[in-house]
Amino acid sequence: MFKKIIPKTRSWLTTYLQGTYNHYLCYLPQKIGALSFYMLKLLYSGIKLDDAQIPTLKKIEEDALVVYVTRNKSLFELLFYFVRYQLLKLPFPQIGFDYRVFLWQPVSRLIKILLAHVDNFLVHKKLLNPYQNDYFRKELLRGGSALLSLIEEKGFYRRFVKKETDPLQFLIRMQQSTNRPIVLVPQLMFFSKNPQRTISSLTDVLFGTETNPGRIRRLVTLFKGPGNVFVEISEPVNLQTFLANPENTDRTIEHQSLLLRRNLLLQINRHRQIITGPVLKSRIEFKESILTNETLQQLETAFAPPAD
Numbered sequence: 001m002f003k004k005i006i007p008k009t010r011s012w013l014t015t016y017l018q019g020t021y022n023h024y025l026c027y028l029p030q031k032i033g034a035l036s037f038y039m040l041k042l043l044y045s046g047i048k049l050d051d052a053q054i055p056t057l058k059k060i061e062e063d064a065l066v067v068y069v070t071r072n073k074s075l076f077e078l079l080f081y082f083v084r085y086q087l088l089k090l091p092f093p094q095i096g097f098d099y100r101v102f103l104w105q106p107v108s109r110l111i112k113i114l115l116a117h118v119d120n121f122l123v124h125k126k127l128l129n130p131y132q133n134d135y136f137r138k139e140l141l142r143g144g145s146a147l148l149s150l151i152e153e154k155g156f157y158r159r160f161v162k163k164e165t166d167p168l169q170f171l172i173r174m175q176q177s178t179n180r181p182i183v184l185v186p187q188l189m190f191f192s193k194n195p196q197r198t199i200s201s202l203t204d205v206l207f208g209t210e211t212n213p214g215r216i217r218r219l220v221t222l223f224k225g226p227g228n229v230f231v232e233i234s235e236p237v238n239l240q241t242f243l244a245n246p247e248n249t250d251r252t253i254e255h256q257s258l259l260l261r262r263n264l265l266l267q268i269n270r271h272r273q274i275i276t277g278p279v280l281k282s283r284i285e286f287k288e289s290i291l292t293n294e295t296l297q298q299l300e301t302a303f304a305p306p307a308d
Contacts (some may be wrong), residue, residue: 006213016112021128022135023109023116025100028297030081033105034204037211040083040104046188049084053164057090057185066091066145067171071268072212073152075099076222077189081147082230083229084185095139095146097167101299131165140182148184150265168257186234186268191221193228195277234271 017023060066070077078275080131086094105113130136138148148167175182191213212285222229242248242263247258253278 013115017116017119019119021116022044022130022133022138023113023284024128024130024135025102025113026096026103027139028094028096028101028104028131029106029109030086031095031106033106036104037083040079041087043222045084046082046227046229047080047084048227050230051084053231053233054088054090056236058286059084060091060183060185061181061234064181065140065178066185067140067182068093068145068147069184069186069267070147070149071151073149074189076215076218077100077187078147079104080189082189084231091145093145095136097136097143097146097148097170098152099147129165131170136170140174141178141180150261150268166257168260169253171239172243172253172256173181173258175243180298182239184237184239184264186237186238186264186271188232188234188268188272190230190232190275191218191228191277232271233274234267237267 057066068081078093078099081093083092102110116129120126136146148171150168165293170183171182239260239261242260243256248259251259
């Protein structure tokens, strides 16, 4: 009886999984369900995206592989770009590098993901990995867009201690093996135009800063003053151009990825400061800055009374 059941079960499972284990929580299908999409559309309806920003995305080459870049890891932002850019008929991120999306997945897809991971472990005695299985590469070449975050709480531990794949290194290797340009598009979401402060308040400690708010602060800001939340699109970075730069050509992939991460963070931080202004220093910091100023020190030395 088992000899009959097992082949039939495997045949059914293969058909149900469409002959592949490539079912991951880091991917969102375009059709997540009418109700789910409407709820997200309603949630994000108050967030502003200036029409003047749209040409920045439309001028990207048609054959380019688009990867949106955010400073901090945020499922809230991933879902916003997924919904808003889809409504605007722009490339919208369906892939989130090192993201896991549970709540907004269709139930049928969650079942496929579970079965794929369990069956793969039972058969191959290892966990599924979208980097090793070439899943990300295939999805991007097929025309899907992605989102990548530069900073996350456990990012350093994952990359340098656990030696997991760095998504920037993955993109650099992919760019070296394809003629299609990979374009990185930095995205900034603002919850306030107030300048960032060097000293965090108690509210910042408990609920996150205005630059990187926690879930509660983010939702309170969104519902209390949705007009204060807006998105800026920074200048896209062509990965082909970056790698062709003579300063980068002879470097290792590890070094190239570090430079790329630093440059992207610098661009995002500068763009943010253009909107909010420089970081506000405390009174003590201002006092120390003035008193330790090199010019002031020279004047103090010049006018100091002669020693006895």
